[in-house]
Amino acid sequence: MARLVKLYSQIDHIKEQYFIRNRIAEENRARENAAAIKIQSWFRGCRVRVYLNHLHKKATVIQKVWRGFTARELFRQRVKTAYFTMKMNFYNKMAVKIQQRWRGNYVRKYIHNYYARKAYLEELTQKNEQIRRDLEEFAELQRKERERISLEREEQQKCIQAQKLHFLLSTKQCPGIFNSPFRQAPDEMELRLQKVKPLMVRSATTDRKSRKTRPQSPRQPDSGHILPPIHSKQPQGPFRAAQEVQQQRSRPLEPSLRVATSITALEEARNELKRQEWRTRLIDQPFQPFSHVHNNKTYERSVHTSAPFEQVAYGNKYFREQNTEQLQGKKPFKTVFTTCHVFDKFGRLYSKAGNIV
Amino acid sequence: MSQRHVLQVFEQYQKARTQFVQTVAELATRPQNIETLQNAGVMSLLRPLLLDVVPTIQQTAALALGRLANYNDDLAEAVVKGDILPQLVYSLAEQNRFYKKAAAFVLRAVAKHSPELAQAVVDCGALDALVTSLEEFDPGVKEAAAWALGYIARHNGQLSQAVVDAGAVPLLVLCIQEPEIALKRIAASALSDIAKHSPELAQTVVDTGAVAHLAQMILNPDAKLKRQVFSALSQISKHSVDLAEMVVEAEIFPAVLVCLKDPDEYVRKNVTTLMREITKHTPELSQMIVNAGGIAAVVDYLGDSKGSVRLPGIMMLGYVAAHSENLAMAVIVSKGVPQLAICLVDEPEDHIKAATAWSLGQIGRHTPEHARAVAVANVLPKLLGLYLDTESSEDLQVKAKKALKSILQKCTYLPALEPLLYEAPSNILKHVICQFSKVLPHDSKARRLFVTSGGLKKVQEIKAEPGSAIQEYINAINNCYPEEIVRYYSPGYSEALLERVETYQPV
Numbered sequence: 001m002a003r004l005v006k007l008y009s010q011i012d013h014i015k016e017q018y019f020i021r022n023r024i025a026e027e028n029r030a031r032e033n034a035a036a037i038k039i040q041s042w043f044r045g046c047r048v049r050v051y052l053n054h055l056h057k058k059a060t061v062i063q064k065v066w067r068g069f070t071a072r073e074l075f076r077q078r079v080k081t082a083y084f085t086m087k088m089n090f091y092n093k094m095a096v097k098i099q100q101r102w103r104g105n106y107v108r109k110y111i112h113n114y115y116a117r118k119a120y121l122e123e124l125t126q127k128n129e130q131i132r133r134d135l136e137e138f139a140e141l142q143r144k145e146r147e148r149i150s151l152e153r154e155e156q157q158k159c160i161q162a163q164k165l166h167f168l169l170s171t172k173q174c175p176g177i178f179n180s181p182f183r184q185a186p187d188e189m190e191l192r193l194q195k196v197k198p199l200m201v202r203s204a205t206t207d208r209k210s211r212k213t214r215p216q217s218p219r220q221p222d223s224g225h226i227l228p229p230i231h232s233k234q235p236q237g238p239f240r241a242a243q244e245v246q247q248q249r250s251r252p253l254e255p256s257l258r259v260a261t262s263i264t265a266l267e268e269a270r271n272e273l274k275r276q277e278w279r280t281r282l283i284d285q286p287f288q289p290f291s292h293v294h295n296n297k298t299y300e301r302s303v304h305t306s307a308p309f310e311q312v313a314y315g316n317k318y319f320r321e322q323n324t325e326q327l328q329g330k331k332p333f334k335t336v337f338t339t340c341h342v343f344d345k346f347g348r349l350y351s352k353a354g355n356i357v
Numbered sequence: 358m359s360q361r362h363v364l365q366v367f368e369q370y371q372k373a374r375t376q377f378v379q380t381v382a383e384l385a386t387r388p389q390n391i392e393t394l395q396n397a398g399v400m401s402l403l404r405p406l407l408l409d410v411v412p413t414i415q416q417t418a419a420l421a422l423g424r425l426a427n428y429n430d431d432l433a434e435a436v437v438k439g440d441i442l443p444q445l446v447y448s449l450a451e452q453n454r455f456y457k458k459a460a461a462f463v464l465r466a467v468a469k470h471s472p473e474l475a476q477a478v479v480d481c482g483a484l485d486a487l488v489t490s491l492e493e494f495d496p497g498v499k500e501a502a503a504w505a506l507g508y509i510a511r512h513n514g515q516l517s518q519a520v521v522d523a524g525a526v527p528l529l530v531l532c533i534q535e536p537e538i539a540l541k542r543i544a545a546s547a548l549s550d551i552a553k554h555s556p557e558l559a560q561t562v563v564d565t566g567a568v569a570h571l572a573q574m575i576l577n578p579d580a581k582l583k584r585q586v587f588s589a590l591s592q593i594s595k596h597s598v599d600l601a602e603m604v605v606e607a608e609i610f611p612a613v614l615v616c617l618k619d620p621d622e623y624v625r626k627n628v629t630t631l632m633r634e635i636t637k638h639t640p641e642l643s644q645m646i647v648n649a650g651g652i653a654a655v656v657d658y659l660g661d662s663k664g665s666v667r668l669p670g671i672m673m674l675g676y677v678a679a680h681s682e683n684l685a686m687a688v689i690v691s692k693g694v695p696q697l698a699i700c701l702v703d704e705p706e707d708h709i710k711a712a713t714a715w716s717l718g719q720i721g722r723h724t725p726e727h728a729r730a731v732a733v734a735n736v737l738p739k740l741l742g743l744y745l746d747t748e749s750s751e752d753l754q755v756k757a758k759k760a761l762k763s764i765l766q767k768c769t770y771l772p773a774l775e776p777l778l779y780e781a782p783s784n785i786l787k788h789v790i791c792q793f794s795k796v797l798p799h800d801s802k803a804r805r806l807f808v809t810s811g812g813l814k815k816v817q818e819i820k821a822e823p824g825s826a827i828q829e830y831i832n833a834i835n836n837c838y839p840e841e842i843v844r845y846y847s848p849g850y851s852e853a854l855l856e857r858v859e860t861y862q863p864v
Binding site: 117120121124125127128129130131132135136138139142143146304 | 556557560614615617618620647648649650652653654657683686687690691
């Protein structure tokens with residue numbers, strides 16, 4: 001109870017105190033509230049900040065990773081592109097090189113090659129000069145040749161003239177007309193006259209005889225038996241010259257054609273030929289002889305010819321016709337050799353019996 | 358009357374006939390006697406003598422007839438109308454070689470004058486008889502027959518075809534191979550006459566292997582034979598590329614050039630003709646000849662010869678140059694242009710000048726370099742002179758104009774163009790100014806030179822219709838210069854200046 005009394009005793013005080021304290025509390029409440037709010041706000045702010053900070057850090061990590069990823073991707077891309085462009089540039093450069101070589105080669109080969117043309121033209125000038133020189137030389141050569149020939153001809157003419165005029169040669173006693181005593185030197189003709197031999201005038205008969213005897217040399221050894229020698233000294237009397245006798249002795253047998261060949265020789269030969277042909281013939285259908293192939297060939301029209309007509313066969317068929325009816329009963333003409341041996345023995349016989357006077 | 362008296366009459370008659378015929382034959386050699394003989398009725402008297410019993414009289418009568426027919430075509434016609442030809446043709450197959458020769462001579466003399474007369478000879482069946490005589494042993498007869506065949510064939514293609522169809526060509530080729538020069542000559546000439554008409558006929562000649570035999574004879578010392586051989590080769594090669602190649606394949610080429618130095622003028626001419634006929638076909642053939650040094654030889658030939666024999670050489674250079682610019686350059690390098698320029702001045706004949714102008718045009722038309730080479734030879738004023746000369750023929754004028762035009766269109770060598778500014782008529786001037794308008798914008802030295810040489814002044818004086826091509830070229834030239842200079846050189850500038858003096862008010 002005391003306590004209650006105590007309390008009763010103290011009620012006023014408590015009431016006062018209560019008011020005082022209420023007032024004080026009332027007075028401090030705004031401040032404290034503000035402070036609490038401040039504390040709260042600070043704390044919350046701290047917390048949020050920490051959280052935000054945390055979030056930021058996370059975001060940064062994410063961003064960092066992402067950015068790194070994309071950047072690396074981009075970089076790779078760029079490197080690839082750069083590499084590609086570099087490669088392309090290189091390829092293009094190389095392609096240009098190839099193209100320029102090829103084009104150069106192509107143009108030089110097929111279209112126009114300046115250096116080749118220059119070389120060709122130079123070569124051509126050289127060739128032209130050479131040809132000019134050659135032709136000049138050749139012309140000179142020809143001219144000399146012609147001059148030489150004309151000189152020779154002139155010389156020959158003069159020679160013949162000199163031969164003809166040989167009788168004008170000067171003698172010891174009397175100078176010829178080309179060797180005038182009133183001149184210092186004799187004429188050119190005089191020297192020529194001295195050099196040439198006079199022109200010999202031969203009669204026809206002596207000429208023939210000399211021609212006949214010339215091929216047979218007198219010292220020709222006989223083919224067969226040896227005949228007794230003939231003295232070269234001319235014996236006295238109406239005898240022939242030793243040489244003539246020698247010739248007559250060594251003369252080989254000269255049968256006339258008539259004697260040498262049989263009368264039927266031709267026919268025999270023909271028959272023999274026929275038989276031989278019959279024996280050796282392989283095909284009965286005779287070949288056209290090759291030597292006359294141009295006669296048997298039909299004329300081939302050239303492709304472009306406009307003329308429609310063809311070649312007419314010409315030759316014996318049309319021009320040298322034989323009158324076959326008239327020849328019907330006739331026997332072929334038989335040749336008989338002439339018995340006259342005047343011509344083939346003339347001048348070669350020992351005796352002069354056949355000679356024409 | 359004894360037998361002797363009787364025989365004497367015959368003898369006298371025969372002597373008289375012989376003397377008559379011989380005298381007529383002798384008289385017929387002189388042209389002044391021919392008319393008298395004709396008026397005296399010699400034809401009708403000679404005709405029975407062709408059938409005379411004595412061979413000598415026959416031959417001499419034929420000889421006299423031949424000489425008469427050779428003289429002019431009236432007499433040749435008289436021979437045809439007198440029905441003498443069948444008789445001759447008949448005897449050509451029958452008689453001895455002397456008579457054959459004389460008969461072939463008459464046929465030749467008749468056929469030589471005109472295609473109609475030659476046709477008359479052919480109609481008589483002379484071809485077969487002549488071809489048969491080509492097979493004769495005697496070279497004289499062959500020669501006469503070949504000669505007659507050649508004269509028949511030379512007129513036109515049909516006659517020539519008839520000769521070919523008679524089978525003459527192989528025999529003529531055989532005749533070429535004979536040793537006698539005269540026979541070779543005549544046979545080559547006959548082949549040439551046959552080949553000249555058409556490609557088919559030439560092909561027929563080639564088919565018989567004539568080219569090889571002809572080619573063998575190009576170095577023969579006989580000049581007349583060479584003439585005929587080259588003529589035959591050129592007639593063969595002129596038709597087509599194939600034939601020309603056949604001729605070239607006979608390996609005539611370096612050897613032929615030697616003949617360009619032959620003393621005989623016509624050999625040289627025919628060689629050049631052959632080269633012309635070959636070069637005109639293709640660039641390859643031309644190239645072949647150029648490589649063999651043919652151009653230099655031809656240029657030398659042009660220098661050596663005078664007159665109409667130059668023509669084939671000039672044309673050959675033109676043909677070669679026409680094929681390609683390379684070949685044209687070859688002609689220039691071979692000093693062809695100065696030679697042609699000399700020909701252009703020297704030659705009096707218009708057709709040669711025309712050919713020269715054409716050739717120069719062909720050389721200069723390819724590139725500026727070619728045109729320059731031509732212009733340096735001072736050809737342009739001469740061509741212009743020929744074009745403007747009223748005495749030149751129409752053909753020459755046309756050729757000169759064309760050549761001038763084709764050279765001018767390529768020419769950039771201004772010193773050569775300047776003289777033309779003063780002389781050329783407007784249709785040529787157009788090209789000259791065109792060239793100036795092309796060159797001046799790119800060449801400062803030339804611009805300066807153009808002013809100092811008075812060219813600009815001349816250009817200002819040209820009266821051109823506005824809007825025409827020439828006006829455009831003039832404007833292009835004017836644009837290369839400052840305006841004052843153009844005005845200074847314009848006609849009437851001094852008056853304009855003086856007017857300004859009058860109107861000027863001093864302050």
